[in-house]
Amino acid sequence: MSERIEDELRALLQGRAATVADVGDPVTSVQTGVRRAVARRRLSVVVGVPVAAAAVVVGASILPHDAPQHQVHGGSGAPSAGAAASATASTSLSLVAPAATLSAVVTPPAAPATSPLSPSPTTSVTAQTPQVGVFRTYLEDNPAAHQVGVSFAGYGGRVYCGLQVLDQSAHQADLAAFCQEFYLKGTVLTEGSGSFVPARLTFTGAGAATRVNAIAVPRDGHPLLADLKKLFSPLAYGRWLRFYDGELGGPGVDESAAELKARAVADVQSGRLHAGINKSGS
Amino acid sequence: MGRVGGLCLVTDAVRGQGGGGVDDDIREFVRARHSSLLRRAYLLTGNREVAADLVQDALVRCCIAWRRRPPDNPEAYALKVMVNAQISRWHRRRTVELPMAELPDQAGPEAAQDEIWAVLQHVAPRQRAVLVLRYYEGMTEGEIAEVLGVSIGTVRSQSAKGLTRLRLVLDRVNQEERT
Numbered sequence: 001m002s003e004r005i006e007d008e009l010r011a012l013l014q015g016r017a018a019t020v021a022d023v024g025d026p027v028t029s030v031q032t033g034v035r036r037a038v039a040r041r042r043l044s045v046v047v048g049v050p051v052a053a054a055a056v057v058v059g060a061s062i063l064p065h066d067a068p069q070h071q072v073h074g075g076s077g078a079p080s081a082g083a084a085a086s087a088t089a090s091t092s093l094s095l096v097a098p099a100a101t102l103s104a105v106v107t108p109p110a111a112p113a114t115s116p117l118s119p120s121p122t123t124s125v126t127a128q129t130p131q132v133g134v135f136r137t138y139l140e141d142n143p144a145a146h147q148v149g150v151s152f153a154g155y156g157g158r159v160y161c162g163l164q165v166l167d168q169s170a171h172q173a174d175l176a177a178f179c180q181e182f183y184l185k186g187t188v189l190t191e192g193s194g195s196f197v198p199a200r201l202t203f204t205g206a207g208a209a210t211r212v213n214a215i216a217v218p219r220d221g222h223p224l225l226a227d228l229k230k231l232f233s234p235l236a237y238g239r240w241l242r243f244y245d246g247e248l249g250g251p252g253v254d255e256s257a258a259e260l261k262a263r264a265v266a267d268v269q270s271g272r273l274h275a276g277i278n279k280s281g282s
Numbered sequence: 283m284g285r286v287g288g289l290c291l292v293t294d295a296v297r298g299q300g301g302g303g304v305d306d307d308i309r310e311f312v313r314a315r316h317s318s319l320l321r322r323a324y325l326l327t328g329n330r331e332v333a334a335d336l337v338q339d340a341l342v343r344c345c346i347a348w349r350r351r352p353p354d355n356p357e358a359y360a361l362k363v364m365v366n367a368q369i370s371r372w373h374r375r376r377t378v379e380l381p382m383a384e385l386p387d388q389a390g391p392e393a394a395q396d397e398i399w400a401v402l403q404h405v406a407p408r409q410r411a412v413l414v415l416r417y418y419e420g421m422t423e424g425e426i427a428e429v430l431g432v433s434i435g436t437v438r439s440q441s442a443k444g445l446t447r448l449r450l451v452l453d454r455v456n457q458e459e460r461t
Contacts, residue, residue, distance in 0.1 A: 017321040026316035033342035
């Protein structure tokens with residue numbers, strides 16, 4: 001009987017393995033993977049924190065998710081980093097880094113001359129405009145952004161995002177978002193999940209009256225680049241690739257890890273950030 | 283900064299110091315062994331897409347390690363990375379449930395194998411890895427223990443538990459055949 005199950009198992013494994021067919025050029029796939037690994041490492045240097053889960057997109061689809069209409073006021077999601085950083089932690093917060101230490105934002109390389117998405121060249125450095133504030137608030141607070149994994153709060157904390165608008169038209173913005181969750185573990189402000197995700201926002205309106213209607217992200221893993229090519233404008237795709245190509249000058253984000261943390265500190269003081277789900281059980 | 287170009291981002295400067303040969307070795311290894319690794323990854327994960335990701339991750343790590351020092355046995359290294367990454371991935375999983383294959387209506391040899399495969403999707407990853415390494419790879423208990431970084435006793439117990447679970451399924455299918 002024992003031999004029977006072992007023989008069955010051997011036959012099963014051989015048979016199932018034989019059904020697997022290799023597709024595509026594995027060399028290209030590995031090369032892409034190496035680039036991404038190198039880029040993740042570079043990102044952790046640029047923004048100053050380890051990226052716990054680059055592109056945490058669980059089951060996310062390239063198709064835009066139906067997002068609830070979300071009206072926000074510009075700037076509410078992007079408080080002055082300097083002001084937040086200068087706030088002193090009167091409680092026993094222990095992980096507050098000086099905002100100035102990690103504030104490097106890499107300027108992206110010069111953009112190609114034209115893009116189908118943007119008839120007129122747009123600035124490649126994300127400016128702190130009211131509209132960017134709307135985008136940021138959407139990424140940080142809207143359930144749709146949480147659903148697709150852009151701002152994933154695995155510890156039940158609050159997510160803070162730095163972003164880079166790679167390309168923008170009247171109703172769509174292609175951006176790279178670095179989002180970091182912070183939560184309180186006892187009285188200690190602690191980093192939770194982190195992600196670095198490309199996303200397309202579809203919106204109406206302008207300035208502070210911008211209303212984001214939908215978010216779309218590529219799938220993670222090997223379909224990422226193919227999805228991204230379909231999703232992003234050629235200009236945005238090129239800028240994203242330059243980041244992963246291992247060249248200097250890829251897109252950084254507009255808020256450093258320390259600035260995100262400074263905002264978290266301010267939220268602790270104002271009572272917006274509470275204790276998270278302590279996964280360690282302590 | 284020169285543009286990076288080799289498979290593992292071996293720079294032109296490194297190539298000039300003999301890095302080109304290293305890159306060719308890696309490229310040849312990836313081309314030659316990718317299919318084999320993909321088949322093993324599929325058996326470990328039960329899902330083709332996850333398997334492709336697992337192989338890619340393993341080869342990327344292999345590549346990066348190769349830049350530091352070429353592994354003595356790159357295939358064994360990649361297999362070890364895959365097995366342990368799959369175990370870690372399972373522990374980190376969130377609410378991902380892989381659909382089970384539809385069970386056949388009629389009993390028979392295929393039905394038994396389908397049922398065993400379905401059960402194999404749900405055994406703990408270390409148990410599954412032990413079974414795959416033992417009955418697909420044909421590794422000894424000592425070799426499996428080395429890959430998994432556990433004792434031989436653990437390999438034996440995991441193997442026994444996994445086989446017991448599968449045997450119960452097989453017995454049930456045989457029972458259904460008789461009735």
